Amino acid sequence: xxxxxxxxxxxxxxxxxxxxxxxxxxxxxxxxxxxxxxxxxxxxxxxxxxxxxxxxxxxxxxxxxxxxxxxxxxxxxxxxxxxxxxxxxxxxxxxxxxxxxxxxxxxxxxxxxxxxxxxxxxxxxxxxxxxxxxxxxxxxxxxxxxxxxxxxxxxxxxxxxxxxxxxxxxxxxxxxxxxxxxxxxxxxxxxxxxxxxxxxxxxxxxxxxxxxxxxxxxxxxxxxxxxxxxxxxxxxxxxxxxxxxxxxxxxxxxxxxxxxxxxxxxxxxxxxxxxxxxxxxxxxxxxxxxxxxxxxxxxxxxxxxxxxxxxxxxxxx
Amino acid sequence: xxxxxxxxxxxxxxxxxxxxxxxxxxxxxxxxxxxxxxxxxxxxxxxxxxxxxxxxxxxxxxxxxxxxxxxxxxxxxxxxxxxxxxxxxxxxxxxxxxxxxxxxxxxxxxxxxxxxxxxxxxxxxxxxxxxxxxxxxxxxxxxxxxxxxxxxxxxxxxxxxxxxxxxxxxxxxxxxxxxxxxxxxxxxxxxxxxxxxxxxxxxxxxxxxxxxxxxxxxxxxxxxxxxxxxxxxxxxxxxxxxxxxxxxxxxxxxxxxxxxxxxxxxxxxxxxxxxxxxxxxxxxxxxxxxxxxxxxxxxxxxxxxxxxxxxxxxxxxxxxxxxxxxxxxxxxxxxxxxxxxxxxxxxxxxxxxxxxxxxxxxxxxxxxxxxxxxxxxxxxxxxxxxxxxxxxxxxxxxxxxxxxxxxxxxxxxxxxxxxxxxxxxxxxxxxxxxxxxxxxxxxxxxxxxxxxxxxxxxxxxxxxxxxxxxxxxxxxxxxxxxxxxxxxxxxxxxxxxxxxxxxx
Ligand code: SF4
Ligand code: SF4
Ligand code: SF4
Ligand code: FES
Numbered sequence: 001x002x003x004x005x006x007x008x009x010x011x012x013x014x015x016x017x018x019x020x021x022x023x024x025x026x027x028x029x030x031x032x033x034x035x036x037x038x039x040x041x042x043x044x045x046x047x048x049x050x051x052x053x054x055x056x057x058x059x060x061x062x063x064x065x066x067x068x069x070x071x072x073x074x075x076x077x078x079x080x081x082x083x084x085x086x087x088x089x090x091x092x093x094x095x096x097x098x099x100x101x102x103x104x105x106x107x108x109x110x111x112x113x114x115x116x117x118x119x120x121x122x123x124x125x126x127x128x129x130x131x132x133x134x135x136x137x138x139x140x141x142x143x144x145x146x147x148x149x150x151x152x153x154x155x156x157x158x159x160x161x162x163x164x165x166x167x168x169x170x171x172x173x174x175x176x177x178x179x180x181x182x183x184x185x186x187x188x189x190x191x192x193x194x195x196x197x198x199x200x201x202x203x204x205x206x207x208x209x210x211x212x213x214x215x216x217x218x219x220x221x222x223x224x225x226x227x228x229x230x231x232x233x234x235x236x237x238x239x240x241x242x243x244x245x246x247x248x249x250x251x252x253x254x255x256x257x258x259x260x261x262x263x264x265x266x267x268x269x270x271x272x273x274x275x276x277x278x279x280x281x282x283x284x285x286x287x288x289x290x291x292x293x294x295x296x297x298x299x300x301x302x303x304x305x306x307x308x309x310x311x312x313x314x315x316x317x
Numbered sequence: 318x319x320x321x322x323x324x325x326x327x328x329x330x331x332x333x334x335x336x337x338x339x340x341x342x343x344x345x346x347x348x349x350x351x352x353x354x355x356x357x358x359x360x361x362x363x364x365x366x367x368x369x370x371x372x373x374x375x376x377x378x379x380x381x382x383x384x385x386x387x388x389x390x391x392x393x394x395x396x397x398x399x400x401x402x403x404x405x406x407x408x409x410x411x412x413x414x415x416x417x418x419x420x421x422x423x424x425x426x427x428x429x430x431x432x433x434x435x436x437x438x439x440x441x442x443x444x445x446x447x448x449x450x451x452x453x454x455x456x457x458x459x460x461x462x463x464x465x466x467x468x469x470x471x472x473x474x475x476x477x478x479x480x481x482x483x484x485x486x487x488x489x490x491x492x493x494x495x496x497x498x499x500x501x502x503x504x505x506x507x508x509x510x511x512x513x514x515x516x517x518x519x520x521x522x523x524x525x526x527x528x529x530x531x532x533x534x535x536x537x538x539x540x541x542x543x544x545x546x547x548x549x550x551x552x553x554x555x556x557x558x559x560x561x562x563x564x565x566x567x568x569x570x571x572x573x574x575x576x577x578x579x580x581x582x583x584x585x586x587x588x589x590x591x592x593x594x595x596x597x598x599x600x601x602x603x604x605x606x607x608x609x610x611x612x613x614x615x616x617x618x619x620x621x622x623x624x625x626x627x628x629x630x631x632x633x634x635x636x637x638x639x640x641x642x643x644x645x646x647x648x649x650x651x652x653x654x655x656x657x658x659x660x661x662x663x664x665x666x667x668x669x670x671x672x673x674x675x676x677x678x679x680x681x682x683x684x685x686x687x688x689x690x691x692x693x694x695x696x697x698x699x700x701x702x703x704x705x706x707x708x709x710x711x712x713x714x715x716x717x718x719x720x721x722x723x724x725x726x727x728x729x730x731x732x733x734x735x736x737x738x739x740x741x742x743x744x745x746x747x748x749x750x751x752x753x754x755x756x757x758x759x760x761x762x763x764x765x766x767x768x769x770x771x772x773x774x775x776x777x778x779x780x781x782x783x784x785x786x787x788x789x790x791x792x793x794x795x796x797x798x799x800x801x802x803x804x805x806x807x808x809x810x811x812x813x814x815x816x817x818x819x820x821x
Contacts, residue, residue: 012552015592016541016570020611021495034595036588036742039608041600095600096743098780109779114600129779133745136776140748173769174752202741221741222595224579226751228741 031211032233034221035204041093047119052126063093064102064112064123074112076125077102078138078163081203082113083253090212091253094204098137099163103127138167143174145256146183146198152257153194153265159255160201184229189240189286193251194265197229200258206230206250218244230258238286327355327376327398331391332438334362334518335550336658337369344370347388351395361519361554363418363438364511365425366657368409371438373418376403380419382426384409425659428672432635432645433624434662437519442554443561445522449630450529454565460534460630461487467629467638469622470701472646473513473713474686474784475502475581477605477617480642480701480711483626486616489606490535493614497537500590500610500617501528503555504545504574504581508658509714510686512647515660516620517544517551521558525569527623530630532567535616539568543586546573578687578738582783583617585740597740598783621647621713640665642700648672652717653679665700672699672715679717680814681724681799685710687734688788690795691724708795710788723814724800725807729757731792739785746786749777753793761817765808767797 042061049056049067056067065082068074078099083092095114102112105122109129124130142164149155164172177198187195202221207230210219219242222231232242251259329348333341348357363371368384374394375381381403383394397404405411410421417435421427431437440446453460465484471477477500478486490497501524505513516524528540542559544552552573559569574580574589577596584599587610609615618626625644629636636643642665649660654677661672669684673695683689684697689710697707704711718727735750756770774790781787797804803813 012544012546012571012573014546014572014574014589016539016572016590016610018498018539018541018568018570018610019496019613022612032594034593034597036584036593036597036599037591038600039603039612041602093600095782098743098745101780111780116602129775132772133776133780136749136773137744137780140744140752143752144748174748174755201744202747220595221597224595224597224741225737225739225747226741228747 031217032220033207033211034231035207041095041114041116043116043118045119047117047121049117049119049121049123051123058117062117064104064110064115064117064121065100067117067123068102068112068125073125077112077134078167079113080138080141080159080163080201080255081205083203083205091205091208094208096202096204097141099134099141101130101133101137103130109133135167136173138163138169139172139174141201142169142172142176144177145201146178146196147176152199153260154199154257158257183283185283185285187239187286188284189238190244190246190262192246192248192262193239193244194260194262195230195239196258196260199256200230201256202228202230203255205253205255206259209249209253214245214247214249216243216245216247218242219250240286327374327401327403329355329357329395329398330360330373330375330439331357332360332363332369332371332373333550334366334369335514335548336362336366338550341370343388344372344386344391347391348372348395351392351399353399355395355398357395358441360438360440361442362515363426363519364434364515364660367425367655367659369657373438374398374404375415376401378413378415379403380412380414381405381408382410382412382419382421383407423675425656425661425674428650428659428661428674429663429667430645431662433516433621433628433647434660436523437515440520442519443522443558445526445562447631448526448563449627450526450533450565451563452630453530453533457534457536460530463633464534464626464629467633467636467643468641469625469629469636469644470642471618472621472625472711473502473505473510473619474788475505475513475583475586475617476619476622477502477583477615478622479784480705483618483622486606487531487535490537490614490616493607495613496539497532497535497614497616498610499528499532499535499537499540500586500605500615501525501540501542501623502581502583502586502617502619503548503551504543504586505619506545506547506576506578506581507686507712507714509649509651509683509716510712511649511658511660512713513620514548514551515647516624517548518554520624521551521555522562523627524620524623525555525558525562527627528618529562529564529567529569530626531616531618531623533565535614537567537616539570540564541590541610542569542571543590544571544573545576545580547576548573578734579740579785582785584783586617587615597742598785600782637666640700641702646699646711646713648699648713648715650715650717652682652715653719653722655717663699665703666698669695669697669699669715673717677717678719680720680722681718683716683718683727683792684714685788685791686712686714688712688731688785688791689714689716690791691727691799692795693799708791708798710791721814721816723803723812723816724796725757725760725804725812726817728793728796728804729754732757732789735785735789739789740783743780743782743786745777746781746789749773749781749786750789753777753790757793760804760807763808763810765805767801770794770797
């Protein structure tokens, strides 16, 4: 419906010239993480609610999953992309997997990891709709996952594997990602971290670890729709061409075998001769890598002293 | 400059919209060259693309509507009017009226009513009869209370309050911390939904005036008009209107986002405006009216919503406040047998059949834009609750399909669009749309699993983050419910419409 001869003087800007009142523009503002600026999703005040009939009180900033945790009802959910550990305030909730759906009287089905807890709310984890949604969404995650656990470096310490076992998934409805022609080559360019995007669930933890915790600005989300993937902010195709400093934080937070420290890539695999993760995919990139344009340093975890210069740099504004 | 037109002098109006830009511009130029005494006014489009280029000749209380006008014909018409005679020969219609685009007995201008559309194709785009923003600045409480009392609902997927009370959104914005912003979301890339583009090209001054009135109501300091980068004519006209309206101290910015379907979603619009190099939806709640552009409370309205607000302030008595969805809705009719997209206006208690011209035959209609619902019958009122109750969409698009359309092929095409065009953020939409396509493909391989399709559709609709995923399965579910046997026949190797078995 457009014409290109409508006598337009000049093209419009994409960004309005209006005030950005945020008191401290985020430190990471110059990073192109590819991700949306989500609002704060936590509750504004303390609240009392019921979870499967049990009364619970939670404080400010709480989302529903905190209330579930109070009564142990979070055990019912996979809550796959939720990161409930020391860096919680800087990582997540990404709320992308939707395996944490619960039913509320007030709003119907909501993702418990990112919906604010509200006073008087009645939450149910066991409604048919909520159970169906969690189960279908977990199967949808698996449908895009190369489920070759036996050759995976995270076998036995993988959150997706745990979730699938806990949810008693026997045969995922939509199968698993098992098409050699469609696999992305494994990125072996970095001597410290291996990337296998065929195992990535796009939880964004690595991006937040790299940008918001380490303040390195290496990783991002790129593409859209079926082409959405983890990429590098400097546009590199391979990790070794990125600005990665090999701190390893991304691999630490990755729930799956998508980012694995090279020392561990074969650590948990079952030793079947000739059957390794590389040949399960069939293709790798970066194996012959020998240039080092960026100051890649040994992984922090491999260094002998803990409080190294990089940590200082990360905190240095 | 607030334009006014003396209705009594003979006048020629040439409707110039982006769809007919070159042809209509040539007509306008010819008319201007030929005119001696008559006034020649460049207006925006009328909404009836089939008639374009349209020229209206008015004299002595009568208006002749001329359709498909050539530059030569334009000269003749102007000369006739200059000679003091209304040119009625070969007119599409001649109507006893000199106020607003007349409504003939038949043809695309005959459908529904013209309230919001009254001056589309009639007034110069930058002209404004009455500033409602001024009234709102004098008495913002009156506007707020009026709109709250009437229960006006937001219109279109790009609105911050689609099919929900806009007054509640205003209250939220007023109660939230920070200086509020009003965003006019005019970025709609769905070719089957043209109401917002029509208003931006025809009535930009009214759209801006409506936005300024909302700004007064919510005490916003800024109005940002967000267009589609391909809508060049709308951009030019909006900028001209910015020069002509009295903003009363409110800052107005005009910006453009990408020509992508997702760029019209309210939070992806905000992302685009904040300069994101990749668009994805934001989590909600809290929604934009609490935390929006740069964290400021942001009231997002489509041009269609703003036009309703203006219509309400201008004539509150015409709004049935007891109705669940008072006012009118703009619907664009496109598809098989439709000569050209026609954007018409229906009161919300009027059936959609009114939007379709007599003799337009169809096997099925998709109501509600790209992710609308499939139906055999348009005998459904145009109100949001009625459409939703009939499992149709409220986007404002009615696409007609004739017997040569296969319901399965149609559903598959819409599911593929969902698979390719989603932002990629959430699993139900990103992965669910892939599996919807796969399950539909399985039908061609002999396996039709309606329950699996329904289960998946349910979960995608109920657990996706934004309206894209929430609406995406609708063409599939409504196609299954309406044409179950036709779809099942494909599993036996037969396409009853005879269109898709050879290719699959
Ligand atoms: S190892 Fe590299 S990519 Fe990973 S968090 Fe550290 S700097 Fe970022
Ligand atoms: S690489 Fe790992 S941490 Fe990063 S998005 Fe994928 S699954 Fe999540
Ligand atoms: S519903 Fe679709 S478009 Fe919306 S956030 Fe999810 S993936 Fe993106
Ligand atoms: S854990 Fe809530 S959406 Fe992933």
